[in-house]
Amino acid sequence: MKFKDQIVGLPVLSIAEVVTLGKVEDVVINPDNGVVEYLVVEPEAWYKEHRLISFRDVAGIGEDAVTTEIKANVVDITSVPAALDLLQKDVQVVGSRVMTRKGKINGSIDEMVIDEETGKITACRWVAGDHQKTGLIPANMVITFGKGMLVVEDNFESALVDEASEIKTDLISDPAVVKNETPTVINEDPLQFFEDQQKQYLIGRTVTTDILTDDGDIIAAKGDKVTQEMVDKAVAADKFVELTLNTRE
Template identity: 70%
Template sequence: MKLKSQIVGLPVLSIIDVASLGKVEDLVINPDTGSVDFLIVEPEQWYLERRLISIQDVAGIGEDALTTETKTNVVSIAKVPAALELLKREVEVTGSRVMTRKGRLNGTIDEIVIDEQTGKISACRWVAGDGSRTGLIPADLVITFGKGMLVVKENFEAALVENTSQIHTETVHMPVVEKAPAEAAEDPLQFFEDKQKQYLIGRTVTTDILSDNGEMIAEQGQRVTKEMVDNAVAADKFVELTLNTRE
């Protein structure tokens, strides 16, 4: 499971095209299903339009990047009427006030927990009105995801949980691109890295890549070698190297 704050800001990378497609700017929530249906992608250049990707087209969400099979999965918002309709409803969840079925207001939501495999909102992190208490409201206690308001079952406070391991969600499998068995068994982010290594070797470095302690990993103008890739991985600079090469 992932927090919204762990997803927003991640670079969006294409596995097949070996390309950076921007970064996740926000989530598009479907209040009828209580799920994230799309993610808004902010372009790398400010003058380009914002686009989006369907949660079904996300290959993996790791600590360093969100991956998708091909850059064609990131499309113009205007081309997806379903996303436009959801955006018009302006349901954010985070920042919403919490109200019980009988009309009792109590606190706000400052974070949501998302099952990255299905897009379902598994829980909402509640903060009491006086800030004295917090906890996770499991999705089965939520009655309505509304604009600026989350309606929950009465006495929800008694059913709060402290961490995501206590949340029981129904297992739902999203449609995925069919892969060979060997590929399917791999972690999506690891699969992305393996693909990247194949493409990177022999490409030209476009800027100096340094480790956090200032050691040179790759110099501008050099051709990428396997040793260079291994050094970048060891220094946690693999994504940086990936984004700064050309043919």
Template identity: 70%
Template sequence: MKLKSQIVGLPVISIVEVASLGKVEDLVINPDTGSVDFLIVEPEQWYMERRLIAIQDVAGIGEDALTTETRTNVVNITSVPAAIELLKKEVKVVGSQVITKKGRLNGSIDEILVDEQTGKISACRWVAGDGAKTGLIPANLVVTFGKGMLVVEEDFDAALVENASQIHTDAVHKPVVEKATAQGPQDPLQFFEDKQKQYLIGRTVTTDILSDDGEIIAEQGQKVTQEMVDKAVAADKFVELTLNTRE
């Protein structure tokens, strides 16, 4: 298993051509499966489009390089619609706030541990809000990988492990599965937001929440209302509202 920081920055080498194809810039995460589906590779020239490689086309990830069979496995991002859809979701995991299913905010994530054979996220490294405690959250305790937020089981902090050797290979993310409707299965992040609405209503806003164009969504000192929640969701400010309320 590899940390994200051990993968990003590695040169990408093609085995057949014995050529350097650039360096890994970032990981593209699939929040529904809890896995890294693609790796973003820097452009051949600074003015060109960024490229990517699918995780199944990675031959190996070593200490000094990431290898693939042939340079044709590295393609332009715009040629892979599935990757574009994942990028639109903007799920990074690293830097996400941690919140339990019942709405208890508790620290953040500063690293992820990836199975280089399958791309599965095996664990997320958690840091307490005061920085005094850290540990690995096994993937089977993760409920939802969301944009800027990781939803975990309520008692996750009692099940933390200290190092990667304690992570079992079967500890994989089990995504929230909702009953399908005529419109298809419910989006996991939307499901989480709906559950959080009841938790937020009636709490006190601790700072002004503004939309990107400056419209006031909620003012400091106000009590959260259903209208505020709806406006925050529409303006993509729901996480910000969640993090800036108190009882």
């Protein structure tokens, strides 16, 4: 699970082409199902439009980067009508006021927890109006994700989850259950992490042309399935990018 603030600002890295595609600037929420459908990526240049990556095309969200298989997964916003519709609804969640089913305004939301595998909003961090109380509202207590307003069950305060607890899917569905598991995080250099991800991406793909060393020795022949040994040979011969660009599923 990730807070929104832990995702926004991360670089987006393409595993296949070995390139950085820009930083995540925001998320696009579908209020009908409480899911982050897209990540907004900064424009390639100041005079160009912002871009999007569908959450379904996200390979992973680590501590240091968001990865996707190919750079073509990042597209211009105007090329995705469904995303434009969601942007017009302008449901941010963070910054929303909280209202109970019976119409009582009670505090606001200053963060949300996102399942990095599915994009599901699993909890919203509530701050009381007097700022004396805070806690995570489980998604099952949310009735409506609205523009500027989060409508919740009347008894939501009794279901609040302590932020210090591990935020797991089963915890959010049952606030009485607390897991004491240590989450997996990426503490290594993000570029090293990216390189490792790319190597894993290549293994098992089909080579589309012969890859040779400068001396003419074969690293991988057309039609071969990429193996770890081929990857190691390509790296040693400075042919890794060539191998990357000449494979298919």
